[in-house]
Amino acid sequence: xxxxxxxxxxxVRRRGQExxxxxxxxxxxxxxxxxxxxxxxxxxxxxYLQKENxxxxxxxxxxxxxxxxxxxGPSILRIQQVVRGDSAAYFCASxxxxxxxxxxxxxxxxxxxxx
Amino acid sequence: xxxxxxxxxQVPVFEEAPVELRCNYSxxxxxxxxxxxxxxxxxxxxxxxxxxxxxxxxxxNGFEAEFxxxxxxxxxxxxxxxxxxxxxxxxxxxxxxxxxQLIWGAGTKLxxxx
Numbered sequence: 001x002x003x004x005x006x007x008x009x010x011x012v013r014r015r016g017q018e019x020x021x022x023x024x025x026x027x028x029x030x031x032x033x034x035x036x037x038x039x040x041x042x043x044x045x046x047x048y049l050q051k052e053n054x055x056x057x058x059x060x061x062x063x064x065x066x067x068x069x070x071x072x073g074p075s076i077l078r079i080q081q082v083v084r085g086d087s088a089a090y091f092c093a094s095x096x097x098x099x100x101x102x103x104x105x106x107x108x109x110x111x112x113x114x115x
Numbered sequence: 116x117x118x119x120x121x122x123x124x125q126v127p128v129f130e131e132a133p134v135e136l137r138c139n140y141s142x143x144x145x146x147x148x149x150x151x152x153x154x155x156x157x158x159x160x161x162x163x164x165x166x167x168x169x170x171x172x173x174x175x176n177g178f179e180a181e182f183x184x185x186x187x188x189x190x191x192x193x194x195x196x197x198x199x200x201x202x203x204x205x206x207x208x209x210x211x212x213x214x215x216q217l218i219w220g221a222g223t224k225l226x227x228x229x
Binding site for chain 1: 119124151153156157158159160161164205207214215216217218219220221222
């Protein structure tokens with residue numbers, strides 16, 4: 001399966017712990033996007049990255065959240081000192097190009113539960 | 116600010132019956148409109164999109180949607196559903212400036228009853 005791969009699919013953390021979510025884009029895609037879906041809400045854009053660069057982080061919370069897309073390896077969304085409100089599904093998408101109409105290809109999502 | 120409303124969180128329908136999933140958006144500017152589908156244990160995938168031209172858009176798996184500018188709606192329809200259509204369907208809107216800064220609806224779960 002050459003689709004967007006996210007892991008872990010499910011993650012449980014206690015308040016104050018760190019959560020790391022990984023995303024490997026589709027082969028040949030150099031644009032990666034992270035979205036968060038809170039219960040009963042639509043997806044919300046968080047951050048757009050290319051290799052070694054953050055292009056748009058306008059949707060990222062100012063504290064505790066960070067993202068990277070290194071030259072080698074998957075993109076990582078890191079949440080430090082998690083709180084119950086961080087419980088959500090986190091989706092990663094990739095695309096081969098950007099622009100106003102480029103299709104996004106999504107992973108299955110990582111579901112974070114904070115106890 | 117733009118918003119997208121999917122009026123039904125769940126839609127149960129019998130197999131081979133028609134279905135309509137409703138989507139309304141609020142925007143004062145021209146928009147691009149999308150429907151994505153998430154099958155169980157899979158990622159979201161693009162079902163269809165409206166960029167310009169004909170207001171009736173055909174997508175994969177027999178789905179179609181009609182853009183109605185006066186009613187600011189983009190309802191998704193299928194004349195006869197199959198058990199394999201069981202999924203969650205998401206409507207999304209873009210103001211055309213980027214392909215990733217989409218405004219998303221909360222999703223509608225389509226439940227097919229045998």
